[in-house]
Amino acid sequence: MSSALNGLFPYPIVQAPMAGGASCPPLAAAVSQAGGLGFLAGGYKTADGMYQEIKQLRGLTRRPFGVNLFLPQYGQPDPAAVEAYRGQLAGEATWYETSLAAEDTVGNTDDGWDAKLAILIEDPVPVVSFTFGCPPAAALTCLRKGGTRTLVTVTSVAEALTAQDAGADALCVQGIEAGGHQGTHRDDPQADGTGVGLLALVAQVREAVALPIVAAGGLMRGSQIAAVLAAGAEAAQLGTAFLACPESGAHPLHKKALTDPLFVRTELTRAFSGRPARGLVNRFMREHGPYAPAAYPQVHHLTSGLRRAAAAAGDPQGMALWAGQGHRLARSLPAGELVEVLAAEVAEAQCVLQAVQRRNES
């Protein structure tokens, strides 16, 4: 098989990059060392902060790893909508004894794209993935010249075709089950409620596009990884599954919440960032989700102080508890051990499928 992802990692297991501190170098290193593909989150960091993490990770493993970048957001959301949301959140700021970010810090919309891309072209890493859009073909070409494989996150067939046209090496196909942000290229409130489940999406993308697929969304067990492989993916990307690992940089309250029976379901919300992202349903999401504007990343910057204050106060009801739909199956194993357990489960699931097939043939 001559796939763009071939030979990079022995197990078909990719750790999803989670911005906000969870995907730290020790987690990525543990995953890559065990035979998966570890990932750093470039988003929400300075370019230099990202580069420091890359250097740290290189000190921890010589195995391939990836870095994720957020595409710059060029649309201008209605400033009045952001200000109205600021007004709605005033009571939260009082409650958590903090203040909302000033208007001028709310304006950073490119996430340091140019500087981060320049670093990754100058000093190439094995894999770069992209979220919230498709980079220009020229950027993908520059990365490929340095030996980097590129992976564009898509949530629809149309986005997959765009990524193929731009020259991506592979796709991260993200189903509606995924925790954290949906990587949809353009945030369109008219499309709310039309997101597609992973297995339905993988089949459609596979038939429309020739690129290798990494499937993401709600995957917690090796049996589910085997499932997406059977459906035509070449690997599976798991975020929430690695969130609970001791190496993950997620807040302890966040890790605990994943399997806390108090949190019974997840929902997509714009409450924390202005873009649909899946998290455990908590007070903040219930109160502010229904009227949060489609204003990313303005709302992200607006609420970041609140979320920090809630975490400092030990209150998960005010934090962004990103989680995929499989969160109740999280295991707090060391990441390397989790990779091995998952790989064993994939092999086991394959035997199950063989047994079914034999039964049908007999």
Place this chain on the structure above:
Amino acid sequence: MSSALNGLFPYPIVQAPMAGGASCPPLAAAVSQAGGLGFLAGGYKTADGMYQEIKQLRGLTRRPFGVNLFLPQYGQPDPAAVEAYRGQLAGEATWYETSLAAEDTVGNTDDGWDAKLAILIEDPVPVVSFTFGCPPAAALTCLRKGGTRTLVTVTSVAEALTAQDAGADALCVQGIEAGGHQGTHRDDPQADGTGVGLLALVAQVREAVALPIVAAGGLMRGSQIAAVLAAGAEAAQLGTAFLACPESGAHPLHKKALTDPLFVRTELTRAFSGRPARGLVNRFMREHGPYAPAAYPQVHHLTSGLRRAAAAAGDPQGMALWAGQGHRLARSLPAGELVEVLAAEVAEAQCVLQAVQRRNES
């Protein structure tokens, strides 16, 4: 393997019952004859109408088949909400030159449950499945005594536990991708947006409950059937895939719409029936979905004349175009041929998975 579903059908392929005429005896017969499990829809029919179809099907095949029943709905929706919706639909009635159902015909909420159950106990069929709730344990016991295997549709772990407690033989685990009605036991508008994708749900139900699983939702290809088998299901249930077959009783405009590029996405809506059901997004859904009340089956009866009139007028924009998220992959093959193609695709997907595994081991 001593599964309750063992030996009933050689291929792990179940045709989903679709109420409203699509799952007619010729379709069910073709599926069962080819080695899948054909299904009749008992819902929205008189008990006698259901029985006539069973007799017709028995004349067409001697292979096992199933009959689906809707659970009676005991909750009383706010009559004022139904009347308000009637007011909103007045313009539709004028447009399609028809009239809305009178208030008294809107009140039938038990779908002839007692009479239908009595027939199925008196003259047993191989499989009976249930939608919109879990039948009382006594009903399941009576059916089992007659040699019938029972299958309860569930959309969450909690519902799966309820079905197990009641004594169901197996579960139909329905993901959010599924076309037509979600089989959720209690329609709770507070839970809108929290439905779970199939692969995430199968893994969770499988670990919580010991019953065999038939997986449903967005499945159109054998590769996806292999996927749910790898994830632990014993069979897959396909509705939309069989909707397009020549034997299906779906309206020709409905069949055509499934692959018409005009219809680009599906959504869950209460617009047609008062309960969340997935269909192709059309004018009726866009206009009335946002304020349709949670009032099933009152809204179903209220809109049935409108939908018939729209179909008679040749206007798919006023019809309920039920479709799962995989609708664009529909193939209009004869149903028996489709079963064979799907079974061959399952075998092929198993080889794909084996190849991946060998690559990882090498």
